[in-house]
Amino acid sequence: MNKAERIRFLDALRALLGASHVLSEAHDLAPYATDWRKRYHGKPMAVAMPGDTAQVAEVVQLCATHRVPIVPQGGNTGLVGGATTDASGTELLLSLRRMNRIRDLSTADGVLVAEAGCVLAAVQQAADGAGMLFPLSLAAEGSATVGGVLSTNAGGTAVLRYGNARSLCLGLEVVTPQGQIWNGLSALRKDNTGYDLRDLFIGAEGTLGLITAASLQLFARPAARRTAMALVAHAQDAVDLLQQARGALGAGLTGFELMSAHSLQLVQRHFPRLRLPLELSSPWCVLLELSDNEGEAHAQARLEAVLGLAMEQGRVVDAAVAQTLAQAQAMWALREHIPLAQAQEGLNIKHDIAVPISRMAAFVESTAELVTQALPGARLVVFGHLGDGNLHYNVQAPLGGDAADFLARHQDACNRIVHDAAAACGGSFSAEHGVGQLKLDDLLRYKSPVAVAMMRAIKAALDPQGLMNPGKVLRP
Template sequence: MNNELLQTLRNITGTSHVLSEGDLTAWEQDWRKRARGKALAVVRPASTAEVAEVVKACAAAGVSLVAQGGNTGLVCGSIPDETGKQVVLSLQRMNAVREVDAANLTMTVEAGCILQTLQETAEKAGFLFPLSLAAEGSCTIGGNLATNAGGTQVVRYGNARELCLGLEVVTPQGEIWEGLSGLRKDNTGYDLRDLFIGSEGTLGIITSATMKLYPMPAAQLTAWAAVPSMEHAVTLLGLAHQHLGAGLTGFEVMGQFALRLVAKHFPQQRVPLYLDTPFCVLLENSDHESETHAREQFERLLEVALEQGCVTDAVVAENLTQAHQLWHVRESIPLAQAEEGLNIKHDISISVSRIPDFVRETDELLQKAIPGVRMVNFGHLGDGNLHYNVQAPAAGDTKAFLREREEEVNTIVYDAVARFDGSISAEHGVGSLKLDKLEHHKSPVALGMMRAIKQALDPQNVMNPGRVLRA
């Protein structure tokens, strides 16, 4: 039966685009190397029509599919399981920019288009596409939408969901929903677009999307500030909203230990102001008037912040090169943490006002449970999203720490998130890594509705089974 299916898939996409032998690590192993699955085959269609035919063939054969973009996810949601019976459907060949509509301020792209390509295409046309994250050179827009990715400019522009106006989707039955209109108003029933965004490939396969564009700002300035506590970082955020308004496009917080790791593992990078302060904040001001106006706003903000004591020192990038260097430090934290050794990652969201208490309380609980544990705390404070990561004690065995203490650490953190009315996944998704935790922390009513939607749209459980929801 499998040989018959493989031959059908070869007939659809071409023999060279059905991979069933050789080294399939790039598709079978997740980016963090936390898990490795086994695929029946990796299929690489070149068009939406081919995707639809592949889905029909797999559904007829009773074989499940795992849609995959750049495979940069962090929750093991885009790799096959270990059975060797799943087909990985890679969208990487579907990477065209179909249209830039300047009057409508939209761009229509295929799901396999690299995020950086969207940014560069928009810039060449004189526009801004604001979704920005560390993996933008390799992640794809289909994956960004499937996980409702966030990034560094959510505070102004929102998650991937807020940036999307329309989708083209192949359903679990191999039908094509053509919803790429790009309308900003369409009140004709259920919002199917938002249903598929964030569903992690469990309800259908996103093959193309119409995304919003924005006017290019006249100036983008970056500042780096030392703050004496997380409470002061929250105060600074309030001042930034007050003084910069909609110009505040980025607000990142970084703990001292996270920055120490960057300085240790990437000594060529200059990390400012971190040695004498527990936290640093990275701010971005996008101004549609002029650079002079943007700089005046920043200087006034920092002057007030220094007077109020919520900032102890600050630097403003003098040019684009310096700004890129500051952002590069922030983006290097996950890489530096990986260099330090295996670690336990958390992607959580808490109401901004409650983050200081959450961090203080949870830090204390973890230190009490595991003396010497090190906190790599950083993230998008502007929208309440923290990457609250836990590193083994300095002299510890990192593999043993991950193997023996991960469940304990996760329980401490996620129980604290629940006490603070937060979410255990802000922008990375659930995948298979958080499947058990979602069952425990999500409302039974919400889980019941989610299962009803899954059953209605995918009764054969063809699409990415065992991810987000249990089969």
């Protein structure tokens, strides 16, 4: 696109959306041009901010006519560079933040319809205001948007009980790469009428079309919640405690997080106001959450019974049960501040792996040995959702070392060690963060050629011009 064509395109874009909703000056583009981890620095041609689905469709049609690539962005909280343009200045960044309305909420159907730019915390609040629960919860819920969490099929802390974003979505509204609007919003739990188009777009990271709204499943709000922290000596003890808690608590067990002592020590160092309820006398800590339909006393008794038995059996070293909502929130704050503490500590090598729970302890022990042998002095910051087999197996530079140099010299080798180990256990190199730009090579390495060929066929069929979030998930 030459300069004259670019001017005509931007003029047409301003005519569609209004000049105030098309950003093209460098200082206006800056907040949208860099990803959350500050790893990728793009250069958008412009930022377009449509206010409704019809405007999204018109923008896509305009881009298709001028062959302008589109990179969708919600809250820009992704961790793999999936919502950042390249540096060519030829891609349009399409921000969905203005599309932030709750369109409908039906307690009878247990469904809430939210637009793609609606922040996750706003969905939770709307459900709570209606006496119901939307259970998807993650550290970035104050800025992550519905479209973003669906496009990456985000997980969060309650997957054990409620499933990931895909499980919580009943239907979608999508603008296709041709600028057509597919109204697949549904309140139905059963609809066996051909291909499941919804599932094509969930987890596709905007490479097949633009999610503009979603029908989200709501649940009855539990009568009580109880949260506890427990210290364990070995990763296998945590796995055994998970099975024991599942057997005793059933579907009431809504959260089960594993955190290394080192990860919590980082939180203490950088956020000293967050106090640990237990002295870190063991290398591992577990965070449990129970949702109960009877009441506070019943929930307390059930959780204490599980932990008491586990302590008698020597599976748990020590434990603390939150007595108030404030204490429970403080426990969760420790878990949620681990990524922030890592960022304060310096650059680090992040991994978002999934491994069968039955092989988790073996993975943790063997991979720790492999990484520390290859990278002497490296600090392992291991935490995540043990209940669904998803760990953030992160590697921090040696204490006092040059973090940027460590990252530049060792990231590829470290990734290979961790991802090979996960694959050997029947696991995945990406559990909930997606592929984006960061893991393009990993997808080709670990996905079967048959799977990659089918993905390419779907991409070519739906987006023959290759304009939807190019360079993400699949290499061109």
